Amino acid sequence: MIKVVFLGLGPNNEPMFQKDLLNGHKILVTGGGTGLGRSMAQRFSELGAEVVICGRREDVLSQAAVEIQKVTGQKVTFVSCDVRDPEANEKMLDQIWTEAPLTGLVNNAAGNFISRTEDLSPRAIDSVLNIVLHGSAYVTVSCGRRWLKQGRRASVLSIVTTYAETGSAFVVPSAMAKAGVTAMTKSLAVEWGGRGIRLNAIAPGPFPTPGAWERLVPNEKVGKALVNRIPLKRVGEHIELANLASFLMSDFSGYINGDVITIDGGECLKGAGQFSFLGDFMSEADWAAMRPPNKSKT
Numbered sequence: 001m002i003k004v005v006f007l008g009l010g011p012n013n014e015p016m017f018q019k020d021l022l023n024g025h026k027i028l029v030t031g032g033g034t035g036l037g038r039s040m041a042q043r044f045s046e047l048g049a050e051v052v053i054c055g056r057r058e059d060v061l062s063q064a065a066v067e068i069q070k071v072t073g074q075k076v077t078f079v080s081c082d083v084r085d086p087e088a089n090e091k092m093l094d095q096i097w098t099e100a101p102l103t104g105l106v107n108n109a110a111g112n113f114i115s116r117t118e119d120l121s122p123r124a125i126d127s128v129l130n131i132v133l134h135g136s137a138y139v140t141v142s143c144g145r146r147w148l149k150q151g152r153r154a155s156v157l158s159i160v161t162t163y164a165e166t167g168s169a170f171v172v173p174s175a176m177a178k179a180g181v182t183a184m185t186k187s188l189a190v191e192w193g194g195r196g197i198r199l200n201a202i203a204p205g206p207f208p209t210p211g212a213w214e215r216l217v218p219n220e221k222v223g224k225a226l227v228n229r230i231p232l233k234r235v236g237e238h239i240e241l242a243n244l245a246s247f248l249m250s251d252f253s254g255y256i257n258g259d260v261i262t263i264d265g266g267e268c269l270k271g272a273g274q275f276s277f278l279g280d281f282m283s284e285a286d287w288a289a290m291r292p293p294n295k296s297k298t
């Protein structure tokens, strides 16, 4: 039987983390009002962190903050902020720092959609690059400057994608932007690591969210094809990514710096292996025909 870790519990219902793993942490999750950002925010909060979420839509943020706080009992606040706007970011961080400095930042806010690249207007290209590449860089540098000035230890986690490394047709601005965020992560891990700031990234495979699915999965056929590519034959559960993020934000991952951790059920490796697709095409008879004659099946 395959045992899978769901709801943060192990195969025998044991908790994955001690309940106070993130006590004393204060973490900003950009785009924390929806999807994976919200799931991470809730998990950090369950594990004792004070959480701040930001995004453009105040009503979405306000509802998420109230709902998370209701479940976890921890302090959750929100700031309506467009990460593309450096002045708005500074204002948000000033407001956050007035109470207490952040100990961590999760660059999760993103924009993306599928399109043939030749159909993209300059504004369409910028719309993705500005949120993902520029937004992540602005917020990271603004936080970093504060941490460095105050001599504080901190951790930055960026949510990228597996195709940041390989590239991907039909989501080219996103692939370009996520590759840039990966480069920022690795560069600053070296530049700032010695001054107490760790930077890492998570590269998720498909984790269904309304935001991603309405822009990237046009119909059920595509949805099925997406799952079929994954060796584990299933999409990711939010709690699986949220637990990985919690570990990377915690002090227990203190020696991990500048890394990109893939969580995709093996999807990107399957795409890379030259013969990996054979599992989808070969029947028992096909395999039997490939064995040398007179060799019994083992």
Ligand code: HXC
Binding pocket: 110, 111, 112, 113, 114, 115, 119, 120, 121, 122, 123, 124, 125, 127, 128, 161, 174, 205, 206, 207, 211, 212, 215, 216
């Ligand atoms: C072609 C498009 C388009 C589309 C928008 N544009 N959608 N072009 N195909 N599907 C063009 C518009 O026509 C316009 O160009 C330009 O992009 C800007 O559009 P706006 O709507 O004005 O932009 P804005 O309001 O800034 O919104 C940004 C956005 C939007 C990225 C376009 O979708 C958004 O707000 N997304 C946020 C949430 C999100 O994308 N979540 C998914 C993340 S999932 P013109 O020239 O006409 O003015 C993810 C997962 C990856 O990253 C991996 C999954 C497995």
Ligand code: NAP
Binding pocket: 030, 031, 032, 033, 034, 035, 036, 037, 054, 055, 056, 057, 060, 081, 082, 083, 084, 107, 108, 109, 110, 111, 112, 131, 135, 159, 160, 161, 162, 203, 204, 205, 206, 207, 208, 209, 210, 211, 212
């Ligand atoms: P989502 O729910 O659409 O999340 C995107 C969030 O970013 C939204 O809350 C959105 O809120 C916010 N945002 C967008 N533009 C912003 C801006 N300019 N300023 C501030 N906030 C902004 O999608 P998701 O699937 O959870 O994606 C979360 C992250 O995971 C993204 O980085 C995505 O690339 C990554 N990822 C997702 C998958 C997946 O399968 N879901 C796979 C790989 C990587 P507002 O619209 O209110 O601003």
